[in-house]
Amino acid sequence: MNTKALTAIAAVLVFPVAAMAGPDEDNLVINDELDMTSVTEAQAHLENLDTIYSGWHFRTDETQALQIDDFDNPAMIFVDQAADLFETVDGAAGKSCSSCHDGVESFKGLQASMPKVDAETGKLVVMEDLINACRTEHMEADAWKWSGGDMQGMxxxxxxxxxxxxxxxxxxxxxxxxxxxxxxMYYTRYGQLELSCANCHEDNWGNMIRADHLSQGMINGFPTYRLKQAKLISRHNRFRGCIRDTRAETFAEGSDEFRALELYVASRGNGLSVETPAVRQ
Known part of the structure; x- marks a missing residue:
């Protein structure tokens, strides 16, 4: 069977005359006071979208409710643990995060600009890179595992x-x-199913795929607490899972390929509010 025929069959299997559910029209307000921009006009570098939506608009009412109140948001357990780690001395240098940084509040605005190019090295860095650089170079402590609980909590x-x-x-x-x-990478077809990121999150957003409601794949809420896995999930973990689901050999978390993909996908959400930590199904 030729490649075009296989691709056609894969499309039918994955996107069978999908039910259109669309994003809802609810307003995302956290703690009854923080009004989030969860829908906005797409920026010029997005060629195929006019309006962008936070993934929150594609979730069930029950899942949405968990994110709008920090007391109900299960991710806050891990955030609280990270706040303790921020003050904890670790490593041969006898330092904690707070030894160098003037409170975690000093990081305000950083997430909104990440990933970014390091001015000294010219390399693209993501938040996990910055954290492990602090640990290994300044604290003389062991690097954290990319998707480990300590790392994603921080x-x-x-x-x-x-x-x-x-x-x-x-x-x-x-x-x-x-x-x-x-x-x-976003538009490259991977795996036996020959699917790209765009096939789901650009061509079919709003549709139901099996029991899941396809969003536009925005990552402005990551790391996100995923109910399915009952823990915080990193951006690269989701990239790896999506490529794996195309039945392809995927890239590693922390790979240069996923750093570049993170930059592109993050830029697709320019203008949306940072929601970290979001809750998804």
């Missing part, structure tokens, strides 16, 4: 400081080649 704690601020990831200048690499 990523969420730092991201929380920017909650409500608009995503504003730079895609020009030194970031441009990384952004182009990520864009190419």
């Amino acid at each position: 990523v969420a704690l730092i991201g929380l400081q920017s909650r409500g601020m608009p995503m504003n990831v730079a895609i020009d200048g030194d970031a441009a080649p990384y952004w182009e690499q990520g864009k190419e």
Whole structure:
């Protein structure tokens, strides 16, 4: 059977005359006071979308309710644990995070601009890179595992400081080649099913795929507490899972490929509020 025939069969299997459910029209307000921008006009670099929506609008009422109140948000347990770690001395240098940083509040605005290019090295870095650099270079402590609980709790704690601020990831200048690499990955078909990120999150957002409601794949709420896994999930974990579901050999968490993809996908959400930590199904 030829490649075109296999692709056609895969499309029928994965997107069978899907039911259109669309995003809801609810307003995302957290703790009855923080009014989030969860729907906005797409920026010019998005060629195929006019309006962008937070993934919150594609979840059930029950899941949405968990995110709008910090007392109900299960991710806050991990954020609280990270706040303790921020003050905990670790490593041969006898330092904690707070030894160098003037409170976690000093990270306000950082998440809204991540990923970004490091001015000294010219390399694209994500939040996990910054955290492990602090641990290994300044604290002389062991690096944390990418999707480990300590790491993603700290990523969420730092991201929380920017909650409500608009995503504003730079895609020009030194970031441009990384952004182009990520864009190419987004539209590349992977695996036996020959599906790209765009096939789900651009061509079929709003549709139901089996029991799941396809969103536009925005990552402005990551790390997110995923009910299915009952823990905080990193961006690269979801990238890996999506590519794996195409029946392809996926890239590793922390790979240069996923850093570039993170930059491109983050830029698709420019203008949406940082929601970290979000709750998803």
